[in-house]
Amino acid sequence: MKIGILGGGQLAYMLSMAASPLGLSTLCYEPAVPACAARVTDVITASYTDVEALRAFAQQVDVITFETENITPEIFSILAEEQHKFAPHQNALLVAQDRLLEKNCLNQLGIATAPYEAVDSLASLTEAAHKLGYPCVLKTRRGGYDGKGQSVLRSDEDLSQAFASLGSQPLLLEGFVPFSMEVSMLAVRDQAGTVKTYPLVANTHHQGILRESSAPFEHSALYQQAVHAAQKLLDHLQYVGVMAIEFFVVNDQLVANEIAPRVHNTGHWTIEGAVTSQFENHIRAIAGLPLGDCSARGYSYLLNIIGEEPKLQPLLNIAGLHYHTYGKAPRPQRKLGHVTLCHDDPLQLEKMRKQAQALIGV
């Protein structure tokens, strides 16, 4: 079986590495050169507007998945003849791509979110801000990631500038959520409808970019809420594959922030830190194979490498450190790789964490 992946970045790279031992090959479709995934698999280098190349790609593969959410409706319409091959189904992507549809979907299922209002003019923004109160966050409905496409509003004075900077597209205003921490849940659903969930992960962001994740975050009440939400959401979307749901923690309650219909940075620790990695489970799900065990193996800590690569030698002296470079050129704020630290003893892991942070310069 050949798995087509729209996108050829680090997620496609790690998906391809997970597919190979199962006897499955991958073919990526990526406009940018060089593609991370090209280190280990075949990549078609072509634009997402190249109709012929997209069709040729679709015809060569048995199932199509994606590592990026930036798949436009135009791409789906080009691939319409092959759309039965999509896993997860494109509907999940359409929901995740639009913050309004996403929040509507979550609320419809009884999954708590921040209060929100759709905004399409300065007048509707002003009205929404007065309804939700300050501070609040103006976001583009589509296309934002890693903190881009967002603006925090603290008073009426911020309204016009924020609208001017983002208002050429549909927007969403979100009420302030006084969260104490951020967690995420990776869940996977197979073609028969079985849902499995990884332990909760505690995450830290810096300048809108994920910096570190710790797993498992052990809190049984929150875990039960997350499992309940994941089960409802994945079933509702008839989802196949891995999905990430990011939550705020507010007074022992989870408030869903956003969903990612794909393998996710907060799940990279699962390569060494779980029985079956998120990458292998996504591949198993979309290939029609049974899901693997999502249990954690001890405690794990993931630290992203952002902007520039650290010296490898001293890092590898930390026993239990696993280095993953994506082979990308350095650039400020760019995710270049990650390290995962694993240990059965959380106190020992804490020591290792400090060593790694000192070397990577957190």
Added chain:
Amino acid sequence: MKIGILGGGQLAYMLSMAASPLGLSTLCYEPAVPACAARVTDVITASYTDVEALRAFAQQVDVITFETENITPEIFSILAEEQHKFAPHQNALLVAQDRLLEKNCLNQLGIATAPYEAVDSLASLTEAAHKLGYPCVLKTRRGGYDGKGQSVLRSDEDLSQAFASLGSQPLLLEGFVPFSMEVSMLAVRDQAGTVKTYPLVANTHHQGILRESSAPFEHSALYQQAVHAAQKLLDHLQYVGVMAIEFFVVNDQLVANEIAPRVHNTGHWTIEGAVTSQFENHIRAIAGLPLGDCSARGYSYLLNIIGEEPKLQPLLNIAGLHYHTYGKAPRPQRKLGHVTLCHDDPLQLEKMRKQAQALIGV
């Protein structure tokens, strides 16, 4: 850094998968098509007698290692200009390739072996057999693997036929070792001379081919003997990389059977079952990086897939089972892949082992 690998089979495949996250690329040299490693890395398809292709290969890489022991002196002489790049050094390979040199080396270092005699005629075979007694095993000095190139002698009547079948090449006669079990040690030495050792592995062979390995085999006295032997041997050979040493267990004493100057089938469980896999540690060593932790993570059981591939679906229903196919065409007695089972509880692992054995048909 680009690592050249002589050979493009499953060992080269798994070495390449381990090199990539460290930011190292590989280039394999393999006459046979298709090469396993071609699934994830670049492979030069050319004969080992193709002088130009070998030189071009050597010039493209920063260090040369090998996954096969069948590297002839001719190949080394072709690559003579680049021989400083070899890791491990070719001397280790020359010793491992010749059972007489190998046993001489081990004995010189005080590492026990079976009694042995060099044989080059029917007369010297007869003399050696009478000296060592029956049963004894006649082996080719070079080139035998997976039980090939061997003949068990039980009486004088077997001498002439055994000699006729093997005697066109230098031979070695080995005395019988009344062993209770077979174990192996994977050891790795870096460029600074640091040696690290994996736990002992208990192995079962069938028809001369490794069938299963269990790790760690916990016996502190035997482990200490193996560590002592590995340290002496790797230091003596100024070895860089992973080496496997196979031992017989005879009355709580280890008797060295043979060495393999490379990553080894009895170490495949380390991908999931050890903190750092043998493949990553070999790559780290030859690339001049510090060695990773060789500790086991719980208990592991490795079962080779030989001759034909089993159905994937039922196997993947065993939680904690990791499937590794090498992408090779089925053929009787051919190693097509392996599964590794891991669990923290040895009793639970035993249950999983029986399930896997039933499905794979041991």
